[in-house]
Structure formats: structure tokens, C-alpha cells
Amino acid sequence: MRRSVRKWGRLCAVAALWPWLAMAQQVAPAASTAAPASAASVALPDIPFAAADAAAVSVPSAANAWGGERSGNEPTLSDRVVSYRIDATLDVAKHAVSGQQHMTWRNRSDRPLSKVYFHLYLNAFQNEGSTWFTERKVLTAHGSSRGAAVLKKGEWGWIELKQVKQGDAALKWRFVQPDGGPASDQTVARIDLAEPVPAGGTLTLDIDFLSQLPRVVERTGWWGDFNLVAQWFPKIGVLELAGERGANAPRWNVHEFHFNSEFYADFGLYDVRLTVPSNYTVGAVGKLQRPPETANGKSTYHYVQGDVHDFAWVAAKGFKTLDGTWQGPGSPQVDVRVIYPEEYAASAAPVLKATTDSLTYFSNSLGAYPYQTVTAVVPLYNASEAGGMEYPTFFTADGYAKVEPGTLTQYMLDFVTIHEFGHGYFYGLLASNEFEEPMLDEGMNEYWDDRMLRERGQDIVAASGWMKRFGIAPVIPPFVAERLIAGLRQPPDPLGANSWDRLSSSSYGTVYARTATAMHDLEERLGKPALERAMHAYYRRWRFRHPSTADLRATLAEVSGKPQAVDAIFDRYVYGTAQIDDRVASIDTAEVLPLAGSMLKDGKRNELDGDALDKQADKQRKDWDHAHPDAKPGSGPFPWHSTVTVRRDGVPVPQLLRVKFADGSSEDVRWNDDRRWVRFDFTKPSKAVSATLDPEQKIYLDANKLNDSRTTKADGSASRRWSADAASLLQVFYALMGSL
Structure with missing residues (x-):
């Protein structure tokens, strides 16, 4: 995977940014009848795409990447590249959102641009010809995965660009496949500009769009009167510059929506108005500016949030709310809200507590939480695939009708809540590229979640089902549970592989547990205080800046003072597929x-x-x-x-x-x-x-701990203990991992 980055740098230098032009021409028919773009825009050379097989970056970013380390004295928390002002109306009968979007975007590069690229994520769910569905067929054939529902007539989802204007000029667009996916994939659109946006200049686009939500199949959609609205608006891709995440020259990082991939975007400002029926409960990224304006049975909610890179929301009839507050050193007062259906009322208070506990732990162990809100949504039973998903200041959890303290149910509910909140740091504030480097988000978040559970003294107690009836209830510490499901024996893909170019969905799934296990062992080699100092520094240096795998590695090596130990873990497990036995x-x-x-x-x-x-x-x-x-x-x-x-x-x-x-x-x-x-x-x-x-x-990375010991007389206690732990973990694993 690493060689693709180096190869990409050589291609840029030798071929003067042209090699990817042919790939950009894999297009569907134009979706607009507007006049052709100006001759000036056509004459400009293309900026290429990030490599289709891009994965873990091996060269640290430049010191001035993404504007350099944030001191805290800047007027905004992030270097805001983009601004979205969106007015959206939800048709609850059709589960469709009509939107008008006013976007401004800053060209950070040193050259004028004649075209820009947008993600249209919802088109992953419009037909089985999308990259998402195509990959699902292959990957699920070699391992289990969430998102396996079959959509029927009236349940597909899509996003249509109705009109795109630059000033008074109507623009043309066409669909491209930056990763060489099927020509029928329409999750990335190229928009040709009427006038180039100059180097350092600002582009303003007005976009009218219609988003049809799918029935919940994964992450987003509807069920009954529940609407989780995510990946729902036209979202501009990231223009990376030389010295940022391994780039040697400007490149568009705008991958197709792959089955196992998630997201990557610029920081910016979101100013969003949502109009829904007045009898629906609403929650969203950011802070509600004032009580909703109500007229003719509809209410308009106005949310604003700066220094984030996505926006999602929920509108659900009959849902209730539970509120709390949290305050920590260096953080503003945080309003915490849980939105839940009546059937999962028992989950509301535990989700609220796990969220406030997470605010305390992550703020103390990494850095202060900078936003004023956190919203957690508990989906309906039949919309459970919308659970376990993260957005800035907003996430979805799991739901249970009955939650008994000290049980497996309590553990699972807490774990998913902690995990999804934790994404607010590793996906949200650090904003790593989940397409190319899922380890930095899913894996590192899982590791930090396990540390929190360890500090809480919260182990897995498998006291349910047949094990409870027979009086067998093994207690499994979080990191032991991780190593048992980490796939340590002959892993097919390195941890640093991207999210989609893997043997199977099961291999992608090991990013969570295998990263947590590798980092556990690195912590043992560095010592807990050194590891914690290094992670504090990583957060301080790279918040609001999109770090790479190489940036994490460099920070750990420098701050711990033990570069050889760090290199051993990264070379063998992050960039390689070594095993210990x-x-x-x-x-x-x-x-x-x-x-x-x-x-x-x-x-x-x-x-x-x-x-x-x-x-x-x-x-x-x-x-x-x-x-x-x-x-x-x-x-x-x-x-x-x-x-x-x-x-x-x-x-x-x-x-x-x-x-x-x-x-x-x-x-x-x-x-x-x-x-x-x-x-x-x-x-x-x-x-x-x-x-x-x-x-x-x-050493939890050892693939087989049962052969680590031997006695001169037969003793089956170790194997009985590990067998009991493994058996209990099976019932935990399939329920828990499917929620993430």
C-alpha cells in the first residue's frame, strides 16, 4: 500500500499532473443541459486524483500542513476552508429532502481551477450498479458484515442535482469514478466552472438538490416515522497540497463511496435550517440558535456549527429527549441530549451517563472538548443499522428494552456509546482520512475506548443465555476481548491498508481489534506515562489538521523517546502483516x-x-x-x-x-x-x-497464547479458562461488532 504514495509522487513530477486525466474521463452522460464551460476553464490542466489504492502514508506531513499547528489564538478553531448555508425541507411521506445550498470554498492551491469535485454519497443506494453495492457482493461473500439488507421497490435512495449555478451561470456536471469503479457509480460528480477560481480565491456555488432517503440499509435512511438524514447534501471533495498526507503536489482526494469506507472532508462552517412537521422530534450537528419557528403545522430549526466537517440530523415522530450538561477544564459548558423511542426508554439514562463520562475521559486524556453540544440518537429496533454511527457533535447509539447493571447488555450499550462519542475526537477533531487510513479512526478510537473501560474497571461479564443458566459467567477484560477477535494469525491485510482494498469485510473488521491490540502492546513497551504524553502531543499538534499514519508514528516516536519500539510496531503490523507466535x-x-x-x-x-x-x-x-x-x-x-x-x-x-x-x-x-x-x-x-x-x-499480539506455557504434569486449567473466555466472547462479538 505504501508504494502507491511514492509512485504517485514520481508520476506527478514526471508527467506534470496529467496521468489521471484518462481516469477522469470515465463519465456518465452530463446531467445538465446548461451551456458548455468557458474555453478558459477547459484550457487549464487537470489536478489529478489521489491514487485509487492509496493507503497508510509513510512520509510525515510538512510542519505547515493544513496551515500548521493550531495555537488556540486564531479567530476560529480550524482553518475553515468551506462554508455551507443550507435550507432543507423534509417530506415525511416520501422521506425526501429538498434543499437549497449556498457554498463558499477557498482554493488553497497555487493554481487556478476550472473544475471541482463533489461527493453525492446517497447515490450509493440508488441501484445495485454503484460501487457500494458492487463491493458488497464480493466482500460479504468472504465474511460477514453489517449493511446486508435487501432494498425493495420504493426503498432506494439517491441525490439529484437540480441546478448548480456560479453567479448567474448555470453549470454542467458529470459523474466520474476516481477509483476506477463501475461506470454506473454516481457517488462523485465533476462540476465544470463557468469562470476559474483563482489561486487563493473563493468559489461560490448555489445548488438546488433533492435527496431521497433509502430505507435504512446502513448508516442513513428511514423506517416508519424515523428519518436519520446523513450523507445527504452535495459535499465538496478535499484538495490536498504538497506536504499534506504524503502528497507531492496538489491532488483531489475524492474517493467513491466504497462499501467499507467512511468519510473525509474539509473543516468549515455549517449554517442549516431544517423544516419538518411540528410533531417530529429533531436533533442535529451543532447548536440550535433559537426555539423553532412554527407555522401551518411545520417547524423550522436553525442549527449552526463551526469547525466541523460534516452535518447530519434526525427527525422522528414520537421520540423523546433526555437532557444533561457537562463542564470540564478548558471546555465550554456542553449541553448533552439523548433522543430515543419509547421502546428503548431504558437505554436513555445509560447513554446519557456514558456520554458525560466519555466527555470527562477524552477531555482529560487527550484534550479539551471544544464544542457546546453532544447529541446521541437511539434508533428504532427496525432501524438498528442506523445505530453505531458518528458525526461531529452527533452520533447514534444502540438501544435495549431492558438494561441491567453489570450485565452483557450494560457493557454493550456503554461500549457502543463510548465508541461513537470517541469518534468525535479521532474522526471529528483530528479528522483523519477514513477512506485511506481507517486505522487512525476506527482502530485508534477502539484503543482509547478500551483504555477508558479499563480505567472504569468495566469488564465484559457474559452472564446471559445458556451460560447464565449453567452458572458460567467469565469476566473478560476489554483488551483480552480485543485480542481474541483481532485475527492475529496470518492477517491478510496490514492495519494500514485502506478501507476498501481488502480481502474481505472481516479483514476490514479486524482494523478495530487488531489496532487496539497493537497499541496495547506498544503501550507496554513505551510505558503508560510515555504513551499518554505522546497521545496528548498528537492531539495538540494535529487537531483540526487531518494527520496521517506517518504523523502519528512520528509523534509517538519523538515524544516517547523510544523510536525503535514505535518503528517495530508500525513496520510489522501497520505497514506489514507480521505475526507473533x-x-x-x-x-x-x-x-x-x-x-x-x-x-x-x-x-x-x-x-x-x-x-x-x-x-x-x-x-x-x-x-x-x-x-x-x-x-x-x-x-x-x-x-x-x-x-x-x-x-x-x-x-x-x-x-x-x-x-x-x-x-x-x-x-x-x-x-x-x-x-x-x-x-x-x-x-x-x-x-x-x-x-x-x-x-x-x-504481549497481546501473540497469535496463540495457549502455547506460551508448559508444565511437566498435565494441567488443563489454562485451556479451560481460555476456552470459556472464547465461548463467552462469541455471543458478544457478533452482537457488538455489528453495531460499530
Whole structure:
């Protein structure tokens, strides 16, 4: 994956920005009958697309990327590139939104532009010819995934551009496939400008559009009187500059809407008015400016939010609200609202508490929360695929009709709430590219969520179903649960792979748990204080700036002061597909007895007879047993020689081997080299009875922990424990991961 970025840089330098022009011509018929664009706009060379296989960036961004680190003294939190003013009206009978959008966008590049690119995400759901549906067929054939619903007549969704104007000029547009997807995909549109937008200049477009929501299949849509309106408006792509996320020259980062991908956009200002029936409950990104204006059975809600990069909202009949507030150091007072249906009333208070607890943890451990609102939505039962989704200051959670403290249900509800709130930092404030680097959002967020759960002392208690009836209720710490589902044995894709170019949806799903496990092990190598200092610095440097994988790596290495440990994790697991699997292969023990044979001593040769030595040894044993009636087996009058053999079936990792002896003593030895096998020898008063690699359980990336230990006598307790944990986790995994 990394070579695509380097290759892209060479192409830009050699071919003067032209190589991707042919790909840009994979177009559908023009969707407007307006006059052709001006000759001046046609004459300008194209800026190419980000590579179709772009993934984890390996070169750190320039210091001035995205305007440089935000000091906090700027007039706005982010360097606002775009501004949207939208007036939208929801037709609840048709589940359709008619919108008028006034957008201003700043050309950050050093050259004039004759065309711009927009995401039209809802077109992923208009037919089975979209990239999204095409990929779903392939990826779900090789693994399970959410978003598997089948849409019927009247349930498809789309977005239509009714009119696009630049000043008084009506513009033409056409659909393109930047990643080489099917020509029938219409999730990206190229708009040809009547007048070029100059370098550093501002483009203003007025767009009339109609968004037809699909029945909820994934993330967005309707069910009954519930409407989650997301990915619903024409959204301009990101123009990246040299030195930003591996770019060597300006490029459009505007990928098609892939099945497993999410989003990436510029920071800006959203000023949105939403008109809905007055008997509907409404919630949205940002702060409500005043009580809604009501007339003729309809109400108009006015929301404004600066320094975010998306806008989503909900309108649902019969939903209720539960409100709270939160205040933390460096943050404004935050109004917290939970919007929920009556059937999930039991979930409202737990979601509110988990949200306010998350505000405290993430603010203390990463940095202050800068916004004045957080809104959490609990979808209906039949709209559960709209749950577990994140937008700035706004997310959807899960819902349960009954929530008992200390149960699996409580854990799952809290986990999803914490996870979706956490996206407000890793997806929202840090604004990583979820198309190309999902590890930076899904993976790093999962890791930080697990740390919060660990600090809370909140483990998975699988006390439900048949396990509860039989009195089996394993307690599984969050990081143990992650490693059990992380796919550590021979992973097909590196963690740093992009979201869509993977073997299967299951491989994409391991981004969550495998990243959390890798970061857990990195924390063990760096030490918790060093890791926390580094993550504080990462947030401070890169908030509102779109960091890359290389930027995370560089910050961790610099601030921790242990670049080799950081490089080992990133080279092997983020950019590679290494696996760890060290094991205790054997334990051999033998008494150290006098040896038969001839030897020269003091000028005289003596011969020791084997039979005589055996009789002498037997007598010594009997005398010793008589004198030590309470001695443990494996002890005696003679020392013991024990040999422990360890094997390595994966990449090297610093290991601690702990050997226990029959008399209760133990000895630790280090295995910190690249040998494939090692024998450790011990001569002690008693024999070795067990040997364990990683006795302190710090290396969770090891693909098989069951072979980390061995005893001289059969002992099934470890396998029984891990088997019980794994069995309980199965019922957790399919319910939990499907919610994320």
C-alpha cells in the first residue's frame, strides 16, 4: 500500500499532473443541459486524483500542513476552508429532502481551477450498479458484515442535482469514478466552472438538490416515522497540497463511496435550517440558535456549527429527549441530549451517563472538548443499522428494552456509546482520512475506548443465555476481548491498508481489534506515562489538521523517546502483516548424579562403578526423604538440571521467560534476539515444573497464547479458562461488532 504514495509522487513530477486525466474521463452522460464551460476553464490542466489504492502514508506531513499547528489564538478553531448555508425541507411521506445550498470554498492551491469535485454519497443506494453495492457482493461473500439488507421497490435512495449555478451561470456536471469503479457509480460528480477560481480565491456555488432517503440499509435512511438524514447534501471533495498526507503536489482526494469506507472532508462552517412537521422530534450537528419557528403545522430549526466537517440530523415522530450538561477544564459548558423511542426508554439514562463520562475521559486524556453540544440518537429496533454511527457533535447509539447493571447488555450499550462519542475526537477533531487510513479512526478510537473501560474497571461479564443458566459467567477484560477477535494469525491485510482494498469485510473488521491490540502492546513497551504524553502531543499538534499514519508514528516516536519500539510496531503490523507466535516447546529435567567411569585425581586414577553409584544414590534419597518428610516432589539430595526449549514461529519480540521449580522458587530470563529457538539451562536444588513466556501478559499480539506455557504434569486449567473466555466472547462479538 505504501508504494502507491511514492509512485504517485514520481508520476506527478514526471508527467506534470496529467496521468489521471484518462481516469477522469470515465463519465456518465452530463446531467445538465446548461451551456458548455468557458474555453478558459477547459484550457487549464487537470489536478489529478489521489491514487485509487492509496493507503497508510509513510512520509510525515510538512510542519505547515493544513496551515500548521493550531495555537488556540486564531479567530476560529480550524482553518475553515468551506462554508455551507443550507435550507432543507423534509417530506415525511416520501422521506425526501429538498434543499437549497449556498457554498463558499477557498482554493488553497497555487493554481487556478476550472473544475471541482463533489461527493453525492446517497447515490450509493440508488441501484445495485454503484460501487457500494458492487463491493458488497464480493466482500460479504468472504465474511460477514453489517449493511446486508435487501432494498425493495420504493426503498432506494439517491441525490439529484437540480441546478448548480456560479453567479448567474448555470453549470454542467458529470459523474466520474476516481477509483476506477463501475461506470454506473454516481457517488462523485465533476462540476465544470463557468469562470476559474483563482489561486487563493473563493468559489461560490448555489445548488438546488433533492435527496431521497433509502430505507435504512446502513448508516442513513428511514423506517416508519424515523428519518436519520446523513450523507445527504452535495459535499465538496478535499484538495490536498504538497506536504499534506504524503502528497507531492496538489491532488483531489475524492474517493467513491466504497462499501467499507467512511468519510473525509474539509473543516468549515455549517449554517442549516431544517423544516419538518411540528410533531417530529429533531436533533442535529451543532447548536440550535433559537426555539423553532412554527407555522401551518411545520417547524423550522436553525442549527449552526463551526469547525466541523460534516452535518447530519434526525427527525422522528414520537421520540423523546433526555437532557444533561457537562463542564470540564478548558471546555465550554456542553449541553448533552439523548433522543430515543419509547421502546428503548431504558437505554436513555445509560447513554446519557456514558456520554458525560466519555466527555470527562477524552477531555482529560487527550484534550479539551471544544464544542457546546453532544447529541446521541437511539434508533428504532427496525432501524438498528442506523445505530453505531458518528458525526461531529452527533452520533447514534444502540438501544435495549431492558438494561441491567453489570450485565452483557450494560457493557454493550456503554461500549457502543463510548465508541461513537470517541469518534468525535479521532474522526471529528483530528479528522483523519477514513477512506485511506481507517486505522487512525476506527482502530485508534477502539484503543482509547478500551483504555477508558479499563480505567472504569468495566469488564465484559457474559452472564446471559445458556451460560447464565449453567452458572458460567467469565469476566473478560476489554483488551483480552480485543485480542481474541483481532485475527492475529496470518492477517491478510496490514492495519494500514485502506478501507476498501481488502480481502474481505472481516479483514476490514479486524482494523478495530487488531489496532487496539497493537497499541496495547506498544503501550507496554513505551510505558503508560510515555504513551499518554505522546497521545496528548498528537492531539495538540494535529487537531483540526487531518494527520496521517506517518504523523502519528512520528509523534509517538519523538515524544516517547523510544523510536525503535514505535518503528517495530508500525513496520510489522501497520505497514506489514507480521505475526507473533512464540511458544514453550519442551521442558526436560534430570537429577545431577555422580557419573560412572574413570577419572584422574591427585595423580591417582579412580573408577566409579555405575551399580555402586546407583545404590549409593538410592540410599541418599531414602535418608533425605526421612529427614524431609514434607518436601515437595521434585526435590531431593541431588541438584536438578532443567532445560527449557522455546520456539519462534513469527517475528522477534522481546520476551520474558519465567521458570518455576518444585521447591516454589522461580527464575526469570530474557529472550531478546532473533533466534528461531533457544535452550535455557538451569541447575537448581529442585527440578523445573513449569515454564511461561510473557507471564505478565503484556504481549497481546501473540497469535496463540495457549502455547506460551508448559508444565511437566498435565494441567488443563489454562485451556479451560481460555476456552470459556472464547465461548463467552462469541455471543458478544457478533452482537457488538455489528453495531460499530
